[in-house]
Structures are given as structure tokens and as C-alpha cells.
Amino acid sequence: NKQVIFRDYVSGFPKESAMEVRESTMKLRLPEGSNGLLVKNLYLSCDPYMRTRMAKLDVPGYVDSFKPGSPITGYGVARVLESGHPNFKKGDLLWGFTGWEEYSLITAPETCFKIEHTDVPLSYYTGLLGMPGMTAYAGFFEVCSPKKGETVFISAASGAVGQLVGQFAKLFGCYVVGSAGSKEKVDLLKNKFGFDDAFNYKEELDLDAALKRYFPEGIDIYFENVGGKMLDAVLLNMKIHGRIAACGMISQYNLEQPEGVHNLMNLILKQVRMEGFLVFDYYHLYPKFLEMVLPQIKEGKIVYVEDIAKGLEDAPAALIGLFSGHNVGKQVVVVSQE
Ligand code: NDP
Numbered sequence: 001n002k003q004v005i006f007r008d009y010v011s012g013f014p015k016e017s018a019m020e021v022r023e024s025t026m027k028l029r030l031p032e033g034s035n036g037l038l039v040k041n042l043y044l045s046c047d048p049y050m051r052t053r054m055a056k057l058d059v060p061g062y063v064d065s066f067k068p069g070s071p072i073t074g075y076g077v078a079r080v081l082e083s084g085h086p087n088f089k090k091g092d093l094l095w096g097f098t099g100w101e102e103y104s105l106i107t108a109p110e111t112c113f114k115i116e117h118t119d120v121p122l123s124y125y126t127g128l129l130g131m132p133g134m135t136a137y138a139g140f141f142e143v144c145s146p147k148k149g150e151t152v153f154i155s156a157a158s159g160a161v162g163q164l165v166g167q168f169a170k171l172f173g174c175y176v177v178g179s180a181g182s183k184e185k186v187d188l189l190k191n192k193f194g195f196d197d198a199f200n201y202k203e204e205l206d207l208d209a210a211l212k213r214y215f216p217e218g219i220d221i222y223f224e225n226v227g228g229k230m231l232d233a234v235l236l237n238m239k240i241h242g243r244i245a246a247c248g249m250i251s252q253y254n255l256e257q258p259e260g261v262h263n264l265m266n267l268i269l270k271q272v273r274m275e276g277f278l279v280f281d282y283y284h285l286y287p288k289f290l291e292m293v294l295p296q297i298k299e300g301k302i303v304y305v306e307d308i309a310k311g312l313e314d315a316p317a318a319l320i321g322l323f324s325g326h327n328v329g330k331q332v333v334v335v336s337q338e
Contacts, residue, residue: 002101002102002312003024003102003312004019004021004100004312005070006019006068006069006071010054012256014051014054014320015320016317019072021316030083035085037082037085037105038082039103039104039106041103041104042079042093042336043122043334043335045130045332046318046319046321052253053065071099071104075095076095076126077094077122078095078098081103087109095112095125100315113286120294123306123308124304126330127304127306127330134279134282135161135279136161138289139165139245139247140168142285143243143245146172147220149173150220151215151217152174152175152222153211153222154166154169154222154223156225157185157225158178158193160330162180163189163193163329164304166195167303169221170193171296171301176196177197177198180325182325184328188305188328201230212237215237218242219234220242221245222234224245227251232263235272243272243273244275245277246275307331307332311333312335
């Protein structure tokens with residue numbers, strides 16, 4: 001059983017050497033009387049929140065830190081080989097928390113979702129039809145309280161979550177602009193995902209001026225993925241009664257000392273609501289989300305770009321790459337296709 005082992009806690013920018021790919025000779029078997037699952041992992045998801053788990057965390061209600069010497073854990077798509085749980089039988093496909101290894105024992109199958117629709121790429125259950133898709137859906141529709149015709153700005157817009165927020169907002173009838181870190185990503189936003197406009201934040205010396213160019217009358221909704229300087233510039237450009245969904249702040253994850261935010265007074269002056277959220281609180285909406293999004297995929301109204309790394313050997317680099325913007329679209333690792 002090939003595994004990606006977490007070596008030790010990390011501070012600063014993570015390196016591939018925080019992980020090690022190893023062969024384990026221990027035979028995995030479902031213990032007698034267990035109500036868990038033995039699964040074969042097919043696709044693994046690389047997600048920015050995994051950086052927070054590389055440090056010693058003590059946040060009640062949030063996911064645990066990785067355990068040094070044990071495999072990395074995270075979202076994935078897997079096939080059930082043996083089941084001790086009434087919700088699953090041999091051969092079923094599921095997405096949920098699993099290990100970064102070829103085969104895993106899942107001890108909490110009740111947290112996994114059975115995959116019922118297989119007429120879409122299975123890897124989509126790490127992204128569009130999995131946790132990032134639910135994040136985009138809940139963050140936009142539940143947290144942002146959108147209205148047709150409003151102006152929406154999204155940072156890290158070409159990524160797993162951002163590309164969907166933009167497409168949902170366009171289908172809903174909003175004016176949508178995104179920022180991303182390369183020309184290739186900006187082209188995707190404008191030409192593939194149908195954003196009204198997009199810009200490369202790395203080429204803008206003055207983010208405030210850039211936002212004023214795209215939103216001369218201000219921003220109604222900001223879908224926050226990066227934090228730091230971008231958040232500060234956005235705060236200067238929010239409209240009265242605007243909303244900010246604080247989804248993530250990736251620019252801060254590797255800093256030992258987070259940057260200060262200077263323009264928070266604008267929340268008061270412009271009566272802006274800024275709300276942090278975690279996708280875990282919204283999984284009860286998953287069936288409703290599927291009902292909306294599956295037909296949109298089939299009709300070609302929603303498209304999805306993935307960046308696929310091949311094999312567990314490439315998984316550490318794929319995960320670290322999220323923090324330098326190496327990924328173009330949702331970063332997936334294929335472990336097996338059968
Ligand atoms: P992405 O697929 O967008 O990958 C991360 C991207 O972030 C990179 O490709 C890069 O894009 C950008 N980035 C990396 N470092 C920086 C930096 N220093 N400054 C600005 N941008 C940077 O990731 P996801 O779509 O999966 O996640 C997006 C955000 O949503 C993250 O902050 C994540 O933590 C958060 N999240 C929150 C959830 C919740 O429940 N609240 C659930 C899921 C995700 P570029 O080249 O454009 O810079």
C-alpha cells in the first residue's frame with residue numbers, strides 16, 4: 001500500500017519534504033465486526049486548508065492537524081472493497097475523507113457521500129460535485145445574499161471554488177469580475193468561464209486603482225479567497241450594504257505573522273456585512289445543490305477545469321503548488337482509474 005506520509009509540523013512556506021512517499025507492507029483488512037469500510041482510492045483532492053493542518057492546531061470544531069508519521073488525510077473519491085456499514089456495499093463509489101494512499105480504512109463512513117451519478121467525470125467529486133462545489137454554492141447563495149444585477153468580485157477566481165462562484169453568479173444575472181495570478185488564468189476567466197472581466201493581480205501595482213477601473217460604482221459582493229492586500233483594497237471599493245463572504249485567505253496561510261488589515265472601518269461606514277463560513281455547516285444542502293448543478297453540467301451551462309497530477313509520487317508537489325499558483329483549475333491527484 002503506497003502512502004504519502006506527513007513527516008512533521010511546518011512553519012512558513014511548506015516544502016515537498018514535509019511529506020514522504022513510502023510503501024507500507026502492512027496488509028489492510030477490515031477488522032472483524034467493524035462498521036467501517038475498506039476502500040480503493042481513485043482520486044485525491046489537494047485543498048488549501050490542508051496547509052492549516054500541517055501546523056499544530058487547536059481550533060475547536062475545525063479539522064485536526066495531520067499526525068506526524070501517518071498518511072495525509074483529505075477528501076477523495078474511492079471504491080468500496082469491503083463494507084461493515086449498512087449505507088455502503090462492495091462496489092459502491094463514494095466521496096469523503098480518506099487517506100493519501102492506495103487503500104484506506106474509513107472509520108466514519110457516515111460522513112461520506114455515496115456517488116449516485118456516474119455520467120460525469122468521477123474526478124468532479126473532488127471539485128465541482130464535492131467540497132469545493134458546495135463551498136461555492138453555499139458561499140454565494142447562502143452567505144452573499146445575491147440580487148440580480150449586482151456587481152461581484154472574486155479573488156483566486158480560476159481555482160476550484162472561484163471558477164464556480166463566477167459561473168453561478170453569471171447564471172444568476174450578476175456582473176462578475178475575477179482576479180488571478182497569470183495571463184493563462186485570466187484568459188480562462190474571460191473566455192471559458194464567461195466572466196465579464198478579469199485581471200492579473202500580480203501586474204497591478206495599485207489594487208485599489210485596478211478595482212476602481214472594473215467597478216467604477218463599487219462592489220456589491222466580494223467572494224474572499226485570498227485576504228491581505230486584496231482585502232484591504234476591496235474594503236475601499238465596497239458599495240453601501242455590500243456583502244463579503246470570507247471563504248479563505250490563502251495569502252496568509254504561510255506567514256508566521258499575518259498581515260494587518262487597515263481599512264476595516266469601511267465595514268461600518270458602508271454598512272457592509274462580512275461573514276466567515278465553513279462548508280461543513282452546509283452539507284445538508286448537498287441534494288439541493290446536485291439538483292441544481294447536474295442539469296447545468298449536462299446542458300453545458302457550467303464547465304469545470306481540472307489540473308490532474310498522476311500518481312501518489314506527484315501528490316506532495318501538487319499540494320505545495322497551490323501556494324505558488326502552480327495549479328490551473330482544481331488540483332486533483334489520480335491514484336487509480338479503475
Ligand atoms: P485554488 O484552486 O484557487 O488554489 C489556490 C490558488 O490560490 C492558487 O492557484 C493561486 O492562484 C492562489 N494563491 C496562492 N497563493 C496566493 C497568494 N499568496 N496571494 C493570492 N493568491 C494566492 O484553491 P480553492 O479554490 O480550493 O480554494 C480557494 C480558497 O477557498 C482558499 O482560500 C481556501 O482556503 C478556501 N476554502 C474555504 C472553504 C470554507 O469552507 N470556508 C472550503 C474550501 C476552500 P493565483 O495564480 O490566481 O494566485
